[in-house]
Amino acid sequence: MSQRQVLQVFEQYQKARTQFVQMVAELATRPQNIETLQNAVGVMSLLRPLLLDVVPTIQQTAALALGRLANYNDDLAEAVVKGDILPQLVYSLAEQNRFYKKAAAFVLRAVAKHSPQLAQAIVDCGALDTLVICLEDFDPGVKESAAWALGYIARHNAELSQAVVDAGAVPLLVLCIQEPEIALKRIAASDLSDISKHSPELAQTVVDAGAIAHLAQMILNPDAKLKRQVLSALSQIAKHSVDLAEMVVEAEIFPVVLTCLKDKDEYVKKNASTLIREIAKHTPELSQLIVNAGGVAAVIDCIGSCKGNIRLPGIMMLGYVAAHSENLAMAVIISKGVPQLSACLSEEPEDHIKAATAWALAQIGRHTPEHARAVAVTNILPVLLSLYMSAESSEDLQVKSKKAIKSILQKCTYLPALEPFLYDAPPNILKHVVGQFSKVLPHDSKARRLFVTSGGLKKVQEIKAEPGSLLQEYINSINNCYPEEIVRYYSPGYSDTLLQRVDSYQPIIN
Known part of the structure; x- marks a missing residue:
C-alpha cells in the first residue's frame, strides 16, 4: 500500500468522525429526533472518546452534541453522568482552546439544570474549581459559559450555592458584572441572584464582595434583560433581613428604581415591584422611606398599567406598607390605592392574585373607622363576601376573604x-x-x-x-x-x- 493510500485511510477516518459528530449535533437540535438518539445503541459511548480526539473541531462538536442531548431531559443528562463523561470534560476544560471550553461548560450546565442530584454530580467530579478558573479567562464567551454552568448549579439549594461560593466564584462574578459585554453582565447578575436567594449568610457573602454598589449602578441600563437580573439580585439580597435591606437602600436605589415601574418590559416592572416589596416588608421606617420617595403612588400606577402576575408583588407591597401603621395605611389610601386594589379584585381571574388583594385590603382597613370606611365606600365588601361564599373559590381565597371582611367590619362604622x-x-x-x-x-x-x-x-x-x-x-x-x-x-x-x-x-x- 502506497503512502498516499495510507493517508487516504486516515483522511477517510477523520472525515467519518467529523461527519458523525456533526450529524449527531445537528439531529440533537430537533426534539423529534431525541427519542431515536436516546434509544440508539451506545450514542453516549460513541461520543465519549471523541472528546479526546486529536482533531479540536471533533472534540468541540462532540461536546456540543452531548450538551444538546443532556439539555433535553434528565434521563440523557444522567446518561452523561453514568457514562463517566464528566471527568473527561473537566480535565479537558482546563487544557483546551476557548471553543472547547465553551462547549464543555455547556455540557456541565445542561446536566446541572435538571435536578440537585445531577448538579451535585457536577460538583463531585471537581468541576467547580475549573469553572471558576474559566471566569478569569481572557475570552468573554468562556466566562459567560462558565457563569451559566455555575448559575445552574447554585440555583437548586443552599448547599450547592455554598459549594459555588467556597470555590471562590463570587468575587469573580462581581468582576464579570463590570465587564463591557451585556450577555456576561446578565448571567453574572443572575448568578448573584441565585446565590443570594437561599439564605442570609449567602446573601451576605455577595454583599461582602461589593456587589450591591455595582448592581445599583446598572438599574438604569437600557438593556431590559440586564435590568431584570439586576433588580432580581437586589431583591434576593434585600428579602432576608432589615440589615441587608438597609444596605440595598443605602446604595441610593431610590428614587431611581421607581423609573423601572414605568418600563416597557413587563418583567422589569415586576422585578422592580418585588424589590420595593422586599424592602417595605421589614420595618415601618423602610416603608416610610418608600412613601417619602413617592414609591407608593408609583407602585399603584404600575398595578394599573399591567395585568396578572406582574401585578402581584405590587399588590403585596401595598399590603406590607399598610400593615405597619395607621399613618402608612393612610398613605396608601391617599394615593388612591384602595380603588386600584378593588379593581384588581374584580378584574383578575386567578385566585392567588385575588387572595393577595383581599389580604392587602384587610391590612389597609383594619386600623381605624376612617381606614375601614375608605375600603367600604368602594363597595368591595360584597365582592369579598361573594368570594368567601363561592364554592369555586380556592381555600386560600375563602380564608383571606373572610379575614378581610372581619378585619374591616370590626372597625367600620x-x-x-x-x-x-x-x-x-x-x-x-x-x-x-x-x-x-x-x-x-x-x-x-x-x-x-x-x-x-x-x-x-x-x-x-x-x-x-x-x-x-x-x-x-x-x-x-x-x-x-x-x-x-x-x-x-x-x-x-x-x-x-x-x-x-x-x-x-x-x-x-x-
Missing part, C-alpha cells in the same frame, strides 16, 4: 356599607355586622332614623339568635335604641297581632 350584609351574610359574618350596628346606633340619632326607614331594624328583628348568645346581646342593644312600640311594630308577626286586635275589637256604638 359606615352603616350604609354594612346594611346589605344584614340580608346576605352567613351567621359567622352576620354577628360582626350586627355588632357594629350595636356600637354606632346608640350614639347617632340620624343613623337610628335611617336604620328604621331603610328596613334595617325590621331585618334585625327577623334574625334568629340563640338566647343568651353574643348575637342576641347585640340585637338587644340595637332594640334598646328605640321605643318599645317601634320595635314591636317591626317584629315578625306584629301585623297579624294587629289584625287579630281588629277582629276582636268591639266598636263603641252611640
Whole structure:
C-alpha cells in the first residue's frame, strides 16, 4: 500500500468522525429526533472518546452534541453522568482552546439544570474549581459559559450555592458584572441572584464582595434583560433581613428604581415591584422611606398599567406598607390605592392574585373607622363576601376573604356599607355586622332614623339568635335604641297581632 493510500485511510477516518459528530449535533437540535438518539445503541459511548480526539473541531462538536442531548431531559443528562463523561470534560476544560471550553461548560450546565442530584454530580467530579478558573479567562464567551454552568448549579439549594461560593466564584462574578459585554453582565447578575436567594449568610457573602454598589449602578441600563437580573439580585439580597435591606437602600436605589415601574418590559416592572416589596416588608421606617420617595403612588400606577402576575408583588407591597401603621395605611389610601386594589379584585381571574388583594385590603382597613370606611365606600365588601361564599373559590381565597371582611367590619362604622350584609351574610359574618350596628346606633340619632326607614331594624328583628348568645346581646342593644312600640311594630308577626286586635275589637256604638 502506497503512502498516499495510507493517508487516504486516515483522511477517510477523520472525515467519518467529523461527519458523525456533526450529524449527531445537528439531529440533537430537533426534539423529534431525541427519542431515536436516546434509544440508539451506545450514542453516549460513541461520543465519549471523541472528546479526546486529536482533531479540536471533533472534540468541540462532540461536546456540543452531548450538551444538546443532556439539555433535553434528565434521563440523557444522567446518561452523561453514568457514562463517566464528566471527568473527561473537566480535565479537558482546563487544557483546551476557548471553543472547547465553551462547549464543555455547556455540557456541565445542561446536566446541572435538571435536578440537585445531577448538579451535585457536577460538583463531585471537581468541576467547580475549573469553572471558576474559566471566569478569569481572557475570552468573554468562556466566562459567560462558565457563569451559566455555575448559575445552574447554585440555583437548586443552599448547599450547592455554598459549594459555588467556597470555590471562590463570587468575587469573580462581581468582576464579570463590570465587564463591557451585556450577555456576561446578565448571567453574572443572575448568578448573584441565585446565590443570594437561599439564605442570609449567602446573601451576605455577595454583599461582602461589593456587589450591591455595582448592581445599583446598572438599574438604569437600557438593556431590559440586564435590568431584570439586576433588580432580581437586589431583591434576593434585600428579602432576608432589615440589615441587608438597609444596605440595598443605602446604595441610593431610590428614587431611581421607581423609573423601572414605568418600563416597557413587563418583567422589569415586576422585578422592580418585588424589590420595593422586599424592602417595605421589614420595618415601618423602610416603608416610610418608600412613601417619602413617592414609591407608593408609583407602585399603584404600575398595578394599573399591567395585568396578572406582574401585578402581584405590587399588590403585596401595598399590603406590607399598610400593615405597619395607621399613618402608612393612610398613605396608601391617599394615593388612591384602595380603588386600584378593588379593581384588581374584580378584574383578575386567578385566585392567588385575588387572595393577595383581599389580604392587602384587610391590612389597609383594619386600623381605624376612617381606614375601614375608605375600603367600604368602594363597595368591595360584597365582592369579598361573594368570594368567601363561592364554592369555586380556592381555600386560600375563602380564608383571606373572610379575614378581610372581619378585619374591616370590626372597625367600620359606615352603616350604609354594612346594611346589605344584614340580608346576605352567613351567621359567622352576620354577628360582626350586627355588632357594629350595636356600637354606632346608640350614639347617632340620624343613623337610628335611617336604620328604621331603610328596613334595617325590621331585618334585625327577623334574625334568629340563640338566647343568651353574643348575637342576641347585640340585637338587644340595637332594640334598646328605640321605643318599645317601634320595635314591636317591626317584629315578625306584629301585623297579624294587629289584625287579630281588629277582629276582636268591639266598636263603641252611640
